[in-house]
Amino acid sequence: MYPSNFAYAAPTSLADVLAQMQAAGDDGKLLAGGQSLIPMLKLRLAEPKTVIDLGKVQSLRGIRVDGNSIVIGAMTPYVDVLDSADVQRRCPLLVQTISQVGDPQVRSRGTVGGSIAHADPAGDLPAAAVALGAVVTATGPSGNHTYDAANFFQDVLTTALEPNEVVTSVSFSATDAPGTGTAYLKHRHPASGYAVVGIAAIVMVGADGNCQAARIGITGAGSHATRATSTEQALAGKPLDAQSVAAACANAADGVDLMGDSYASSDYRAHLIRVLSQRAVLQAAQNARR
Ligand SMILES: Cc1cc2nc3c(=O)[nH]c(=O)nc-3n(C[C@H](O)[C@H](O)[C@H](O)COP(=O)(O)OP(=O)(O)OC[C@H]3O[C@@H](n4cnc5c(N)ncnc54)[C@H](O)[C@@H]3O)c2cc1C
Known part of the structure; x- marks a missing residue:
């Protein structure tokens, strides 16, 4: 199919983007x-009158370290994140997660801001974002806003962004403290490669070898990415052996608004959450001890 006709704008500054969005009103759509x-345009699931391409706005690209955070510009393509020595060293969960997104072409064109703003329920990056306690920065007609990832993803393709807001950057906490390990595990849909369920785990191992704290992000299973908070609490202070981790992960699907479809029922998704959480926590603990 072909898209409906639309006007195309390619602003070179954020101020121009905001002006173009204001002019387009409800009929504009950002292109990352x-x-x-x-x-979506080709399937006519979206029929904007104006497409505003962010590709020439250089200020939206790049990766910088800010204290204990890695701040990634919205228009930074996945491949730049994978290639970043700072990200590899200080926030390996992003590499573990993004390396499993699509294929090299998708990772070459797709962007961090596009993935976060799109809020695909099966997108990989949102799981890492909630686990890492990411902060999304956006700007729009009413100024700058920051959103905690925990409250940012609200429903299928729905975020907390206000109308006509542009995501400008996403800040992820570094996890390079001694004793901290991370892992991302995903059950790929055999046709699309998207996450049927994806689990991002961060485990802090104490001096006694037990779990000091854990953070677990879930994607694919429900309408939006979420944390497995009851499992996180159940892991704290417990040994990181297979039996204890399995017991803590038994309730990992609690609170997830499970979806079901012709490939995976909601029960099967709940099963995948439990199994992949166990494996991801054990792998993260192993990575912490290296
Ligand atoms: C073959 C294929 C396989 C894929 N497999 C996977 C996969 O396995 N896992 C996965 O997670 N994803 C997968 N994807 C999707 C990929 O990750 C996309 O890149 C991502 O979902 C959107 O990023 P984008 O930069 O392409 O955004 P775009 O497609 O350009 O935009 C997506 C939406 O976000 C909005 N938007 C973009 N940037 C901003 C911004 N800065 N501020 C506000 N709104 C904005 C746009 O208006 C649009 O509504 C796949 C895609 C393809 C084509």
Whole structure:
């Protein structure tokens, strides 16, 4: 299929983007890497009158370290995150997660801001974002806003962004403290490669070898990415052996608004959450001890 006709704008500054969005009103749509938007345009699931391409706004690209955070510009493509020595060293969960997104073409064009703003319930990055306690920065007609990832993803393709807000950057906490390990495990849909369930785990191992604290992000299973808070609490202070971790992960699907479809029922998704959480926690603990 072909998209409906639309006007195309390619502003070079954030101020121009905001002006274009204001002019377009409800009929404008931002274009980042296009890996989700262009299929939606072709299927006419989106029919904007104006497409505003962020590709020439250099200020939205790049990765910088700010204290204990890695701040990634919205228009930074996945591949730049994978190639960043700072990210590899200080926030390996992003590498573990993004390396499992799509294929090299998708990782070359798709962007961090596009993935976060799109809020695909099966997107990989949102799981890492909630586990890492990411902070999303956006700007719009009413100024700058920051959103905690925990409250940012609200429903299928729905975020807390206000109308006409642009995500400008996403800040992720570093996890390079001694004794901290991370892992991302995903059950890929055999046709699309998207996450049927994806689990991002961060485990802090104490001097006694027990779990000091854990953070677990879930994607794919429900309408939006969420944390497995009851499992996180159950892991704290417990040994990181297979039996204790399995017991703590038995309730990992609690509170997830499980979805079901022709490939995976809601019961099967709950099962995948439990199994992948166990494996991801054990792998993260192993990575912490290296
Ligand atoms: C073949 C294929 C396989 C894929 N497999 C996976 C996978 O396994 N896992 C996965 O997670 N994803 C997968 N994707 C999707 C990919 O991750 C997309 O890149 C991502 O979902 C959107 O990023 P984008 O930069 O392409 O955004 P776009 O497609 O350009 O935009 C997506 C949406 O976000 C909005 N938007 C973009 N940038 C901003 C911004 N800065 N501020 C506000 N709104 C903005 C747009 O208006 C649009 O509504 C796949 C895509 C394809 C084509």
